[in-house]
Amino acid sequence: MTKTLDLLIAGGGAAGLTAAVYAARSGLDFVLVDLASSMGSQITQTEDVDNYTGFGKINGMELVMKFYEHAKALDAPMINDEVKEITKTDELFTVKCEKAEYKAKSVIFCAGASHRELGIKGEKEFFGKGVGYCAVCDGFFYRNKTVVVIGGGNTAVTEAVYLSKICKKVYLIHRRDSLRAEKVLTERLKNADNAEILYNSEVDEILGENAVNGVLLKDGRKLDCDGVFVAVGIVPRSDAVRGLAQLDKYGYVIADESGKTSVDGLFAAGDVRTKMLRQIITACSDGANCVESVNSYLNGKL
Numbered sequence: 001m002t003k004t005l006d007l008l009i010a011g012g013g014a015a016g017l018t019a020a021v022y023a024a025r026s027g028l029d030f031v032l033v034d035l036a037s038s039m040g041s042q043i044t045q046t047e048d049v050d051n052y053t054g055f056g057k058i059n060g061m062e063l064v065m066k067f068y069e070h071a072k073a074l075d076a077p078m079i080n081d082e083v084k085e086i087t088k089t090d091e092l093f094t095v096k097c098e099k100a101e102y103k104a105k106s107v108i109f110c111a112g113a114s115h116r117e118l119g120i121k122g123e124k125e126f127f128g129k130g131v132g133y134c135a136v137c138d139g140f141f142y143r144n145k146t147v148v149v150i151g152g153g154n155t156a157v158t159e160a161v162y163l164s165k166i167c168k169k170v171y172l173i174h175r176r177d178s179l180r181a182e183k184v185l186t187e188r189l190k191n192a193d194n195a196e197i198l199y200n201s202e203v204d205e206i207l208g209e210n211a212v213n214g215v216l217l218k219d220g221r222k223l224d225c226d227g228v229f230v231a232v233g234i235v236p237r238s239d240a241v242r243g244l245a246q247l248d249k250y251g252y253v254i255a256d257e258s259g260k261t262s263v264d265g266l267f268a269a270g271d272v273r274t275k276m277l278r279q280i281i282t283a284c285s286d287g288a289n290c291v292e293s294v295n296s297y298l299n300g301k302l
């Protein structure tokens, strides 16, 4: 018979790894499940994290490894698998994964978010042939070349700054007349001699033959480029609880300050939940809060 855990942590990003640290220190019988390949995926795609208190500037991958090593040092059990579906019957959660199934009295759901697609012509066709979503992963291929970054948020501006150090020319194309990104990031981009921001502009089509060779803007202009990085936001990875918990209209899991969702015993942390500020530091905070809530729940106090 399958053993019933106190807690299953679904997700291994900043929220999940912090929850694992707190759960291990609380003496809970738990496991963390995530695909090793996606652990901390959003953070690992960031070259410099410079707003995580105490570190000044740290490489994203290095920070995730520090989270991971901290959890490992506490003997936090981590399983390499993909959470597919979470259901609840008779006060117990069943967590169906690709390779195994688990029973748990409580779940912290922290599956994170992934990049949003733009949905324009050429995006799918040229994916991997000039179209990408991660400058840190693919930027190297565009050394001394010309690239376009689409978007106006923190991700787009961070990617454009990163690419400006590698590429000959970087265009940031934004649909409005001002950027959504933090001022400090925007200033960095404006200070890069080889970066140009095109405001009030939208890409209609990504052009190419065997690989990308340009973009067509909605006003008819054509820009020659070798690569296009799409950075138009994120979508929550909430499919595993879609039939279980209440989601908002964008698919984020609705949760209160304690991480409590519409389902007793199911708590949500990190980018997958409703919240004002999606940052590494707030994801860590969510993870810690959720373990406190799990302890209260298991003791019949929540």
Ligand code: NAP
Pocket (backbone or CB within 6 Å): 051, 118, 150, 151, 152, 153, 154, 155, 156, 158, 175, 176, 179, 180, 202, 231, 232, 233, 234, 277, 278, 279
């Ligand atoms: P975001 O803040 O939601 O920004 C998405 C950007 O894409 C917006 O500028 C938006 O335009 C634009 N956009 C959306 N749909 C579009 C479309 N169909 N066509 C053209 N443009 C479109 O997303 P994000 O930058 O990926 O950031 C996600 C979260 O991670 C945010 O909470 C962010 O603060 C956080 N983050 C933080 C850091 C950091 O602290 N350094 C770094 C990266 C990400 P509008 O502005 O017109 O809406």
